Amino acid sequence: MCFMREHPPRNVLAAICIFPIFVAAGVDAIAEKLRFRFSNLVTTFAIVLVGVCFLNIHFLKNFYWPHPETRLVAKKWLEVNVGQGASLVIAEELKIDRAVDARYSVRRMSIENTAAIQEALNDSKPTYFLVPKLDEAFATPAMRRSLELLAAHPGAKAVRSFFGVNLPARRYYVHFTSPTVVVIKK
């Protein structure tokens, strides 16, 4: 899920797009001032290098070399490690592609529905639970309670977590690699 914690100033996107023209003009003006000492190419290169140093490369990496979508990775893992027809409980909040329904016996329920989670836990069949790793800022008490129930169940253990890149989401507005899927086997 892509949570937005800080709203981007997208209503001024056109103005933001124009700003690099001023950057180019600024580089040009600085290069002109320093012409007596350095060539234009050297000054331009130096300014670009300094500018790049102030960028958050870690964040940019997510646009050019993105971490694979964790739900796709989780689906592939299930196909390899969980046999056809197995019982799967999927948290609705994950919005996992319904294509998995054809291969497994799937029950979808909200992670907030503690009673339904409890009922699935009481089921005698071995079951895999696909639940999101909760984001503390958005987790409701009911969500926390459901996950505590899963963790406290004697036969349950987390078998695999698909972690995304943990972006400092408070600063950046798009949480790309969420949701992080946790597979719990009962």
Added chain:
Amino acid sequence: MEVGALGLLLLLFFADSCRFSWAALPYSLNWDERYTLPPAAHVAFTPTLEPGLYTYPSFPIYLAAAGLKMGSWFEAGSVSPPPDTRVYEKIYDWYPTFTSPKTVFGAKVLFTLIGTLTMLWIALLAKRFTGKTSSQFLAPGVLAVAPLFLVHSRAYVNVDIVGACCSIGCLCLLLFYERRNTFLFRSILPGILLGLSIASKYQLGLVMIPCLFSIWLYDGRDRMKKSLILLAVGAATFLVTVPYFIINNSQFLRGIGYCAFNYYNGFALHGPRGLPQLLHYIKGLIGAFGVGFALVGVVGD
């Protein structure tokens, strides 16, 4: 040589954006896509052409619908696939998980192309402003590291990138043909781009100011006539691209009212009106380019 290098740079950006979009499918990367793709699917795969949403104008929704239609041909493997109303349900009901990824990819490719076109306008404008070939590469290069631009040009189908493309395209046209004092270059073409800008994002009506300036400051003849034609062409373009605002005017006015209320109140998510709001935008600018490039930009300004 220069043109070829710029073309190659843009082509690489476009190809990489398409790869990025495809990699996340069938999942949506942004909640706000619910305002564009489901209404676009409604237009593309049901008999009605009414998007039923006026918080945003209809032009980007129609563009997304055209993209979805192309994507559905790609998915079906032919230009005239048998009518499949389930495609609409798959996009509308199952959002934010698209069970027709190839169909959705059609819309994403189209919007990525619009983002790349915006980059081209910036390259052309930078060269025009500084007269240096290096600026033609530097400006789009700097734009390509701005997260706000990257989010809007490759992560999701949104109205903002269409508005930015049309409004910057309009400025590009005005600057490149500043000496052509004809009705075509002063009123008709800028009028069409003005109309498309407003039909993408209501507040981009501000593009009208540079259009009128180009007539009143740089053109000696028929100023009033050219201004009126500009406004008439703009209004006609808006009418063609947001046709349902006449039929469903109560919803349209409600949408406009919502936007006006939102902006008047300082757009709740941006903080209170006044100085905090201004600081939010300054922070957004620095966040977009980093302190280094932001300072150099201020020097260039």
